[in-house]
Every structure is written in structure tokens, then in C-alpha cells.
Amino acid sequence: MGMSVTISAATEQDAEQILKLQFLCYQSEAELYGDYSIEPLTQSLASLKAELAGGTVLVAKLGDEVVASVRGAVDADGTARINKLIVHPRMQRHGLGGRLLDAIEAKLSEGSAAKSFQLFTGHRSEHNLQLYRRHGYEPVSRQRVDERLTLVTLAKGAHAGAFVASA
Template sequence: MGMSVTISAATAQDAEHILKLQYLCYQSEAELYGDYAIEPLTQSLDDLCAEIAGGHALVARLGDEVVASVRGSVGPDGIARIAKLIVHPRLQRHGLGGRLLDAIEDRFAAASPAQRYRLFTGHRSEGNLRLYRSRGYVPVAREEVGPRLTLVTLEKEAAALGAFVASA
């Protein structure tokens, strides 16, 4: 490739690029569950801009191109909810998702200390589940949201971050 991927805070100017990448990345999830009306495929640009403004959002760039992103926010309960971790299909399985997950956890630790990190994925999304488990997340709940989809909620104690990094 010749260029390295850089991770930085997302800005309002990144929103359209993130939305297009999100649409591309969630096609495989929609196909896996037979549902093309999932929220990441129907989210509006205005809603995405509000998410970026109201929480933490990161992008990974290869040169000037946004190739990955993740978003999240910390609630009053001290739980950092991480969402929509996406990596361009051509860059998947090269560690970028893990780097972004680590980066947003670091961002939460520095800006608004969280007691725990929480995220969710579909029960058939084996790649996602594998990534999250490799980063210390453990399943804590399952919720059947339809005949074809069960959401798996995974969590990790924020204190576990330092222990995980030390053992990595």
C-alpha cells in the first residue's frame, strides 16, 4: 500500500464519508440476517451528525480516504456504549478493527472515565464476536429481536483495559 492508516477524531466534515462507508460495511450484515432495513442502512445523515456531535467518534484514514470508523458515548450510569465499528471490506482482517476499538476505549478513559464498556452484535456475526472476545469482552446478555436475529451484548470492565494491554 505504501501509506499507513491514521486514527483521529471524526468531524462533521467526515459524516457523509462515514455514512457511505457504513452503508457499504453493513451490506454483509443485512445479507447474513436477511434484513436490509437494519438501522445502520437506514440512518440519516442528520442522525449521524447528531451522534458525532453528542459523543465520541473516530475515523481511520488511508491517505485522505475514511476507511474505518467507530462511535460511542458514556451514559450517566458510567457505561461507555460503543457502536458501529466499521472497516472497509478491503481492509478487514488486518487488525484495524482492533486498533479502533482500543482507540475509542482510550478516548473514553481519558475524556470521560467509564466503569465499563458495552457493545453488541448479532449472534451470527462470528468475526465481530471473535474480535470482541479477543479484546476481553464477554457476553452478558442475549435478546431475540426477531425470528432471524438475536443480539449478543458484550461487556468489559474499564479497569480490565490496563490489565489487557499489559498482557498483550
């Protein structure tokens, strides 16, 4: 019988695994945009531990192995900013990213803190864009960073309801 993936709040003990997974997962983004100096590839363990202490970080584990993670925080205006949604390459395309996205939205909505959700991805990251659209996110702005990268910001209201899977 196989193990189930469980989603829970990350602890400081998860930090090293999250950082290693982040480094692995962002290699494809770096290659896609020709830029290996992106922040997820250069983030320090100390910086990640500070995020763990000050924000909401969830992990998905298969046994003791962190196979996915996501971070988020709600600002003073009630905008929940979700970032660094990562899923181990061997676990992708099985719905885990969507489960994590739903879980972080639920966590950030506790106590009605979040009025809206916002996240961003690169314009060439089609799988990310598709996932976010399936979960009710709509593009709200584009920011050209350089000749290789345009960031697409997507958003939705906090009470947009559960997404409906299309056949």
C-alpha cells in the first residue's frame, strides 16, 4: 500500500528540505528565462527560516520527505500574496499544486483576513498560468522586468468560491 501525501504547516526542521526542493524546482524556470540568478536559486537558509518564522508556509510530505511547498502572507489591506508554489518534478501533474494552492488560500482566509489573493509568474510559464486560471485567478497586470522576462500578476477575490474542474 502506498503512502499518502499530507499537507501541514512547515516547521523550522523542514527548512533545509524546502530550500533544496526550491533549488531543484526553479532550475526549469531559470532555464526557461535564461537567468540563473533568480531569487529562489540564491535564497539563503537564514532567509528561508525568517520566512518560516514570520509568514505562512505549508509543506506537502510523502512520509518524511518534503515534496511540495507554498508560502503566503496577508498585507494590511487584506491582499493575500501567495508565492513559491513548488512541487517536486516527479510529483507534478497529479493535482498536488492545486491542493497546496487550495490549502494556502484556506489558511490565509482564516478569520477573514484575506479579502483577495494575488500571485505572479513569468509570461512563458504556461503550466503555472494554466493552474492559476483553473483555480479562478485572472491576469491583472504585466510588468516587463527585462528583455527575457515579463511578470504576470494574477488575482481573485477571497470569496470566489471553489474552482470547478473542467473535463
